[in-house]
Amino acid sequence: MNDLKDIIEEIKSRCDIVDVISDYMHIEKSGSNYTGLCPFHTEKTGSFMVSKSKQIYKCFGCNAGGDVISFVMRWENVDFMEAVKILAKRCGITLNRNISEEERQKIQEINKFREIHTEAARFYFANLLSRKNPGYEYLKKRGLSDKIIKKFGLGYSLNSWNSLMNHLLAKGYDKADLVKCGLVTHKSETNKYYDRFRNRVMFPIFNYNGKVIGFGGRVLDDSLPKYLNSPETLIFNKRLNLYGLNISKKSIKDDTLILVEGYMDLISLYQNNIENVVATLGTALTIGQAKLIRKFAKNVIISYDSDQAGQNATLRAIDILLQADIKVKILNLKDCKDPDDFIKKYGFEGYKKAIDESDYYIKFKIDILKNKYNLQNDTQKMSFVEEATLLLRRLKSPIEKDLYAKYLSDLTNISIESIRANVGIKVKNNYNNIKNNTNNRKIEQMSKIQNGYLKVEAKFIKLLMENKNWRNSV
Incomplete structure (x- = not known):
């Protein structure tokens, strides 16, 4: 019986309740929990709550509740062991009435x-x-x-x-x-x-x-x-785990986690009330770690060291996080080498301000790329713009493309229309606007000229009426 208990605990540890319930019904993040319409009674306002930190569900309407196994039992209308089998299959554990000796030993060894x-x-x-x-x-x-x-x-x-x-x-x-x-x-x-x-x-x-x-x-x-x-x-497996997630998952705000490199960076930030933070485990960020982050948050602010190694690690992490469908920003550490130094120098308010002012990843990439070129040299400036526009072309949102086309234009003094055209933004409407503006100016000028003619004519008629000699001459 003890062996079976161990196996069940291992199954529960592998089957995250939010992931399992999400496969059965629609739930949405609400603070640190998830909510939805209870599947076990009729309701119009969601009273069904799932806690990721406690790994339980509870309906405040019909009082249904329990762990991941009891949810599967109620949804699938099966007994306890059948629910365990369903979850065991889901997480890759072979479970039979007669558990194999190899599987039994593996579970025992894990525990x-x-x-x-x-x-x-x-x-x-x-x-x-x-x-x-x-x-x-x-x-x-x-x-x-x-x-x-x-x-x-x-x-x-x-x-x-x-x-x-x-x-x-x-x-x-x-x-x-x-x-x-x-x-x-x-x-x-x-x-x-x-x-x-x-x-x-x-x-x-x-x-x-x-x-x-x-x-x-x-x-x-x-x-x-x-x-x-x-x-x-x-x-x-360090490629599949993140330091501090067991604590920070309870403090996630705005679907956002801050990602740092080191243990001390994380602990120092946490001590200064920056609690929604996780750290990699001494290696470059992996896709497995990014997928783990995505279970808890949709946005990441990278706060790696500011040296060359930190910048290189940031560039790699950006691409990994984007693969996991995570929105990425970069925190500027100003004159500090790492988050620990920053929080000690500028405190909570300074770091909070840096979070609010963190740059979208594409701006960070453009700024890093800029450092490779001398923008006072026309040839190098052209190479920089060509390489930077390749980054912008990969953006899906036309709004983002336009925003950073403007940023690139300001950096290089190259016309915004040229850069927009180079990143694939249709500029026909822009040219029409220019043409329309030009036509409007012409109409305005013609109106002024015509008004001038009228004034001259009126003045001339007045002179004729006042002077007989002029009338005779005309």
Whole structure:
């Protein structure tokens, strides 16, 4: 029975309730939850609510409610085990009345690895707060409060070869399992076992459901690498997870997430009340991570480092996010090298203003491209415009094309009509407007001339009437 419970928990962890219910009925995001018309009774005003953070649904009209399994039971009109089978098939778990030994072992191993990681996180946390150590000193020097340290469960790995391993062995775990889940390293040549993380500040990595699946460790001396992540295991794939999403998913505003590169950037922003933020895990953004973001938000503001490496990473991230149908803006860090520095210098209000003023990604791309050319040189200016207009042609919205055609025109002093024509905007109406304006000016001028003739004629007639000699002469 315990095995079956483990399997059911694994199925529930893989089947996000919002995704499942969205396949059955229409729900819309409303704050941190989703709402819709209840499918279990007749109503005109939606009283059906789905909570992504709690993984439950509730109807405030008919009191129907429960988890993802109970929803499938009610919708499909099936019993508990049939609903479990439907969800198991959906998430790729083979489930029969007689579960295969291989599947049983896999589920058991997943749960065991999660238990081991949870125990390791507690060990690192206790190390950080129960004794004087360089890890705690480093975090306090970086300006983190005890409250935020506890919020993210930060820890410290002792400057020891086997302190974690001995702690976990004393808890009854097997040495081979500690190696499999990536916390202990085994050297086959010498048959030596030692802790993977030593003398590092530890950042536990949670999946978006709040389960510890790995760690990131920041070195406290001159050792390399500066940051070390857990290896990929049965429960951890850094290409499919995002740091901080388990916390930030509760604080998403305007369908928007802020994307940063580092653990400390995220934690520093969160401590300063910028809470809708996630971080990549030491690698370039992947399409898997972008798809995970899309489950929670439609818009992303990239806030990477301002150096060359950060700009290059931003350019790559833009294209990945666009593939996932996410709208992208870029935050300008001004004179700061990273978000941590920015929030310390300008504070919450400064960062909030930078969020509000963040540029649409195409402007960022044009500005980066501009730095490659000398716009005082006509040949280079022409090359810049040709390359920039290629970017604009890829835009789907004519309004966006026109807006950034204007921006490109202002940068280069090249006529807006030429750039519009080059990016595929029809300019016929513009020429007609010019022609109409010209005709209107001509009519106005003719009217003025005709009025002048009338004045001259009136003056001339007056003179004739007043002077007899003039009349005779005429």
